[in-house]
Amino acid sequence: MTLPTFDKTSAYSDRLGAEFDGEGTNFALFSDHAERVELCLFDDEGAETRLDLPEMEGGIWFGYLPGVVPGQRYGYRVHGPYAPEEGHRFNPNKLLIDPYARQLTGEVVWNDALFGYDLSSGDDLTFDHRDSAPYVPKCYVTDPAYDWDADRALHTRWSDTVIYEAHVRGLTMQREDVPANLRGTFAGLASDAMIEHFTKLGVSAVELLPVHAFLQDSYLIDKGLTNYWGYNTLNFFAPERRYLRTGEWGEIKEAISRLHAAGIEVILDVVYNHTAEGSELGPTLSFRGIDNASYYLHGDDMRHCYDTTGCGNTVNVAHPMVLRMVLDSLRHWVQEMHVDGFRFDLASTLGREPSGFEREGSFFAAIRQDPVLARVKLIAEPWDIGDGGYQVGGFPWPFREWNDKFRDDSRAFWRREGGVKGALAERLSGSPVQFDHSNRPATSSVNFIAAHDGFTMWDTVSYNDKHNEANAEDNRDGHDHNLSDNMGVEGETDDKTILAARRRRVRAMLSTLLLSRGVPMLLAGDEVGNSQRGNNNAYCQDSEIGWTDWDTGNADLAETVQELTALRRAHDVLRESRFHGGTGIDWFGPDGHPVDEAGWQDDDLPVTMRLSGEDETLLVVVNGGDDAEVTLPEGNWERLFVSEPETGSLKASVLAMGWQTVAVLGRG
Structure with missing residues (x-):
């Protein structure tokens, strides 16, 4: 030869x-x-x-x-x-x-x-x-040539952004109006049915769980399970083949081109903090055998990986060539695949320097000065499991951050925990304690109530406890701090009163999410009441547990989302990007007077947020308690939205608020 x-x-x-x-x-x-x-x-x-x-x-x-x-x-x-x-x-x-x-x-x-x-x-x-x-x-070996025709980056402003977090496979596996041969793939994601759904819903970007090639863990295979979420990267450039109908990466380009034509951006959840090779006891598949000492972080003992991720190893982005690999990967997905941004998993790990987390560290500095990457959307998951890893509010501009404080305070308020109305007001205002510094905008906070990790929004009103038995870990996995309330019955029920109460609370939570200052993120399926049967850690459930269920009987929730996203688009004061010099915020109690200290302590009393812009003023009235009457601040008001449409009658300046509802009023 x-x-x-x-x-x-x-x-x-x-x-x-x-x-x-x-x-x-x-x-x-x-x-x-x-x-x-x-x-x-x-x-x-x-x-x-x-x-x-x-x-x-x-x-x-x-x-x-x-x-x-x-x-x-x-x-x-x-x-x-x-x-x-x-x-x-x-x-x-x-x-x-x-x-x-x-x-x-x-x-x-x-x-x-x-x-x-x-x-x-x-x-x-x-x-x-x-x-x-x-x-x-x-x-x-691939051929990068692709005819992008007239495709161009959308560069949707952060203030106009509504994110929809989804799993490429799980989103369409049970979607009957998506052709069967396209379900579970990028082609299904960008099918006519899904694009119509995104457009009607009013979302501007889909944020996809990892699509980089990833490893199926042996311990999951032995249990008959799979690594469904994909947070176990094998390669940072190659796409996961199971999401490609033909196996060719051109499918991703075609999907992104179709989504862009519909005005929808594509954001990728990326995992540069660790790789699938695990600890020093893991397999030798790539980086470990190429140059273990360069690619992975080690402590004083070079034999062992230094693990800040809980996954066995930590990628050594402090090494210039490893940092280059990460940046080259990001640029590849922007320039070759035309994605619009990234959400960085366990991003605190990427900011670790010898002295600990450093917001001005080499990784962030490299991205901020990069002419390609500085122009796309950058979102941090602002924590890892290492010392000092929780860094909500600690990332530099232009990064935005997942705000788990918004999730926790919103859930606590609507389940009537008590004593959190002031915290909810902080979240409605854009979480200024966390983000109003270093010239950061109010859009620094990515607000969410549910995400892939944890209960779905419907499960927060259906389960008091996690039910992860299907994960084959004796229900030990997943966290217990769910801030949920089953409203009388654990799990599924035929009780119409309880189902109505659950829908009511979900509509109120959706309203809180989409009327707050910042960037709202909706979990796929929350708009139809999707349930994971109480599983709050469905990482290994490539099954009906992890897939989005579109036939829930709660499709009317999507109408609420549509109303709210339309309201955001129609009113600048709901999309304010500045903490100062823009829309002003004032707070009023149910008597129409500014809220006093006692009013902030009583979660059952409705509170009114007045948003005063240059050309318009809106009122957002939040009632976490029972039926109540609210005297509105001085002015002529008309009802624009009520989370329970049959409630919220307005007579003169008095609004009759139903229990656990949200209303929006504008100048009459």
Whole structure:
């Protein structure tokens, strides 16, 4: 067999990965501590050809192969010291996935050969000689060419943004008006039925749970479960194949193009804080075998990973080449795939410097100065499990942040916990204690009441306790601080009175969410009362538990969402982006006078928020208690919205508020 020959005159080290130029492919891999790197080419029968990358500079190993075209499968074997106590775990018996691979073929097949050490011994200082190639996905040379036609970034203003968090697969698996062959894929996400739904609902962006290629954990497979959410990244460039109907990444581009044409942005939930390789006892699939000491964070003991994520390892973004990989990945998804922004999972990890979390650290500084990334939407999940990891309000502009204080205070108020009306007023005002500093706007807060992690909104009014038995962990997983209230019956019921009360409270919570200052985020299915049967940790439920149920009998909730999003679009004071110099906020009690200290302490007394803008004034009246009459501030008012339409009669300046309702009034 004649081996391919590298063309040294055409090779370059400035772009990592496998890049096809129309005539051949340049391969480049970073490994600062390697002694030798083999490029492994696979034919259609799986036969392997190994070639030493001929060039190295700055820790980047590279070579150009003429005639290698898109469709070529490949991987790497990296030679170097196997010295775990020094942080090195090189083992050329293990086929490694290119961190920059644009596409993968095949799945990880769990086998002891995947581990760099002898798994049966349990000793990670041992060395395993078995070949892992039969069990590892192969990288795939791709052609980036795509006719984007007239597609362009939407750049929807933050003040006009309404986010819809969804799972690509789970969103459409039970959606009957989506063609069966498209369900569970990007094509289903961007189907006519879903685009019509998004448009009617009034959302401006879909935020998708991880779509990077991810690993199916062996312990879940053994239980007959799957990693459904995907927070276990195997590669930061390649898409997850199960979301592609044909397996080709062009499907994602087509879906994004269709969504953009409908005025809907696409935001990706990305996981750059850890990888699927786990702790030092995990498999050697990519980064660990390429350069463990560079890609992962270690403490004083280089043998062990330093874990701030709870997932076994922490990506070392303090290393310039690892930081470059993350930035290159982000730019790839913006420039090649046209996504509009990112939500960073456990983002506090990305801001960790030797002294701890640093809001002016290298990761944030790199993104803020990047001409591509500084223009897209950036959202932080502002916590991790390490010391000082809870950082709500601590991220720099232009980052926005998930605000769990909004979730907790809203849930507590509507379940009539008591003593939280003042906290709810903070949330309605944009959480200024957390975000009104460092010239940050009021849109810094991404407000939500339910997200993928935790109870759905319907389950917060249907269950007092979590019910995660289906996860096969004896209901030990998932948190217990749900701030929920089953309103008389645990779980499903046929009691019409209880069902009506649940719908009433959900409409009130939806109103709180969509009338608050900041950026509202709605969990997919909350607009129809989707339930996960009390499971508040459905990460492993690729089943009817985790999929959105569209046939709940509560479709009227979507009408409430439509009314509220239309109200936001129609009134600037509901979309104020400034804490100062814009819309003013005043508070009144049920007697029409400013709220006194006693009024703030009594959650059962309605409170009125007056929003005074340059050209308009609105009242938002919140009644968390029983039926009550509210005297409105001086002026002529007309009813614009009531969460329970049959209530809220207005006579002169007195509004008859039904129990647990929200109303909006404008100048008559």
